[in-house]
Amino acid sequence: MNPNRLRTLAIITAALIGAGFALVFFWVPNEADQGFIQKIFYLHVPLAIIALAGFVIGGIHAIRHLRTGDPVHDMRAYVSIHTSVIFGVAVLITGAIWAKASWGRWWVWDEPTLVSFLIVFLLYATYYPLRYAIPDRERQGRYASVFAIAAGAFVPLNFMVVRMAQSLVHPRTFATADGGLPGDMWVGFLVCFAGIAMLWLTLVCFEMTAKRTSAQLSRLRRALDGTARAGGGVGARIAPGTANVPS
Amino acid sequence: MNGPSTFSAVATILGKDLRVELRTLQSIPAMVLFSTTIYVIFRFGLDRTQLDGGLATGVLLVTILFAALLAINRLFVAEREQGGFEAIRLAPVDGTALFLAKALALLVYLTILELFAIPVFWLFFLDSGTGLLPMLPVVLLLNGALATTGALISPIATNSTARDLIGPLILLPLLVPPMVAASAAGAKLLLAGGPDYDKYASWLGALGLYDAIFLLIGWAVFDFLLED
Numbered sequence: 001m002n003p004n005r006l007r008t009l010a011i012i013t014a015a016l017i018g019a020g021f022a023l024v025f026f027w028v029p030n031e032a033d034q035g036f037i038q039k040i041f042y043l044h045v046p047l048a049i050i051a052l053a054g055f056v057i058g059g060i061h062a063i064r065h066l067r068t069g070d071p072v073h074d075m076r077a078y079v080s081i082h083t084s085v086i087f088g089v090a091v092l093i094t095g096a097i098w099a100k101a102s103w104g105r106w107w108v109w110d111e112p113t114l115v116s117f118l119i120v121f122l123l124y125a126t127y128y129p130l131r132y133a134i135p136d137r138e139r140q141g142r143y144a145s146v147f148a149i150a151a152g153a154f155v156p157l158n159f160m161v162v163r164m165a166q167s168l169v170h171p172r173t174f175a176t177a178d179g180g181l182p183g184d185m186w187v188g189f190l191v192c193f194a195g196i197a198m199l200w201l202t203l204v205c206f207e208m209t210a211k212r213t214s215a216q217l218s219r220l221r222r223a224l225d226g227t228a229r230a231g232g233g234v235g236a237r238i239a240p241g242t243a244n245v246p247s
Numbered sequence: 248m249n250g251p252s253t254f255s256a257v258a259t260i261l262g263k264d265l266r267v268e269l270r271t272l273q274s275i276p277a278m279v280l281f282s283t284t285i286y287v288i289f290r291f292g293l294d295r296t297q298l299d300g301g302l303a304t305g306v307l308l309v310t311i312l313f314a315a316l317l318a319i320n321r322l323f324v325a326e327r328e329q330g331g332f333e334a335i336r337l338a339p340v341d342g343t344a345l346f347l348a349k350a351l352a353l354l355v356y357l358t359i360l361e362l363f364a365i366p367v368f369w370l371f372f373l374d375s376g377t378g379l380l381p382m383l384p385v386v387l388l389l390n391g392a393l394a395t396t397g398a399l400i401s402p403i404a405t406n407s408t409a410r411d412l413i414g415p416l417i418l419l420p421l422l423v424p425p426m427v428a429a430s431a432a433g434a435k436l437l438l439a440g441g442p443d444y445d446k447y448a449s450w451l452g453a454l455g456l457y458d459a460i461f462l463l464i465g466w467a468v469f470d471f472l473l474e475d
Contacts, residue, residue: 066471123420130417133407139475143403146468147417150399153460154421161424161453164446165431 006205013202016195020188028188037101042188044094046196047087048117052155054084054200055124059152062145074141077148079207081127083200088121116162123151253347256340260348265355267325274321275359278314282364285310286371298372304433307368307382308389308426311361316415318356319397322349323405332402336473346469350398350462357390378437381447385432388454392425395461402472428453 024042031038058080065073095114096106109115130147134140251259268274289306290296298306326332326345335345365386369376396418404414432450435443 066468119420119423123417126413126417126420129409130403130407130413133409133413135408139406142471142474143406146399146403146471149468150396150421150461150464153464154424157457157460158424161427161457164449164453165427 006202006209009198009202009205013195013198016191016198018195020192020195023188023191028184031185037098040094040098040101042192043196044091044098045189046193047094048091048113049193050196050200051084051087051091052117052120054080054087055120055155056152058084059148062148062152065141065145066149071137071141074145075208075211076204077145078131079204079211081124081148083203083207085121085124085127086203087200088117088124091117092121110166112163112166113159116159119158119162120151120155123154127151251340253341253344256338256344257347257351260335260345261351261355264348264352268352268356274318275356278317278356278360279363281317282310282314282360283367285313286368290371296372297374299374299437299439301430301434303372303437304430306372307365307437308386308429308433310364310368311357311386311389312393312422312426314360314364315353315357315393315397316418318353319393319401319418320404320411320414322353322397322401326402327405332406332473332475336475342470342473343466345473346398346465349401350394350465353394353397354390357393358387361386361390373437374439375441378433378442381442381444382433382436384451385429385436385454388451388458389425389429391458392422392454392461395458395465396421399461399465399469402469406472425454425457428457 020042024039028039028042030036031041058077061073061077061080065071065077095117099108099111099114100106107114127144127147131140131144134143286306289310293302293306295302323331326335335342365379369379373379400414400417400421404410404412404417407413428450432447432454435445435447
């Protein structure tokens with residue numbers, strides 16, 4: 001992606017997140033039961049939804065990779081999952097803070113969404129050791145795609161089963177007895193959601209660009225110095241398909 | 248392709264695997280021994296001699312899970328060491344036959360393991376075995392989950408450089424949903440006061456759904472693990 005479009009993307013993201021947080025802190029009213037701490041909802045929930053969506057997007061890229069054999073899809077699957085795993089860390093941290101504030105403990109086992117998210121996170125965390133353990137690039141890509149597809153199907157199953165296992169389900173923020181979120185909270189939430197979604201997209205685009213650039217750099221290096229064959233560059237070991245991705 | 252049908256290929260590979268197991272006795276005796284030792288460790292780890300409810304289910308299912316990991320780790324080792332992967336690529340059969348045969352082989356191993364491990368569990372820990380009968384469908388469906396995910400993940404682990412590490416690392420989180428479902432069903436069935444069938448059918452349904460989905464995924468993607 002060209003640098004101007006990346007810059008535009010980054011500016012839009014910063015503006016949306018800035019606007020979202022400004023709305024949440026200065027305009028949206030405090031929630032009646034939980035007060036100020038409930039505002040972490042505007043960060044925690046979008047992060048969680050986007051992380052899960054990113055895992056599913058990774059699975060879709062993986063399907064395309066297996067169907068076409070084009071390493072660029074594998075790279076997209078890798079970057080999607082990678083960004084979502086990072087978001088996942090933020091989800092677990094913000095979730096723990098929220099749990100501490102509203103239930104007095106850093107971790108609660110009877111909140112099915114949080115527990116399900118932890119299980120999904122643990123599964124996707126194994127994506128890295130899996131890639132590290134397969135030296136052959138092409139095979140690494142195929143195996144990683146098989147994993148991404150299986151894990152993508154696992155996500156909804158896991159949420160369903162963990163939710164079934166709860167004897168008591170905490171009230172959902174979106175569907176309370178009196179009809180869900182009031183309008184101004186929805187506005188705050190949607191702006192934050194758009195901001196976090198753009199953040200995910202921007203990070204994915206940045207990493208894709210960085211990978212393409214380093215692949216191009218190592219191609220140029222190889223062309224300059226035919227004798228030095230180890231042109232893989234830093235961090236290329238689990239970077240899928242960097243050697244043969246068109247820029 | 249005019250080769251043998253997938254069904255006969257599955258039967259041939261399954262027959263080969265079971266014959267090899269019968270001659271070398273590599274997996275099943277180890278699984279049986281392992282499960283008994285795990286029971287002893289649980290007896291002291293939990294400091295209990297009698298179990299019921301959720302604790303009993305946990306001990307039984309975790310023991311089966313760990314014993315299954317032993318078999319799953321070894322499932323494709325012979326294929327790697329003796330050229331089985333190349334052979335299936337060269338043979339005019341659908342590569343999926345290998346997945347189905349390995350999943351069936353795992354099912355057979357697990358069933359034989361449980362023929363020993365469940366009576367021993369009864370003998371060691373339970374007052375009455377009335378809850379074990381309705382527990383059988385739960386365990387059989389859990390076997391299905393172990394077999395399908397095991398046959399899918401095992402070749403990935405076997406062809407990686409960190410073999411014994413990658414398999415359990417991926418499989419354990421992947422197997423959390425069926426373990427949750429089987430434990431929730433079992434916790435009610437193995438109550439000291441006799442089995443309670445609350446939500447029994449929905450748990451069996453959830454296990455069956457998991458088995459079906461991973462069978463389909465294995466069917467759809469296994470060929471990609473065989474290409475070279």
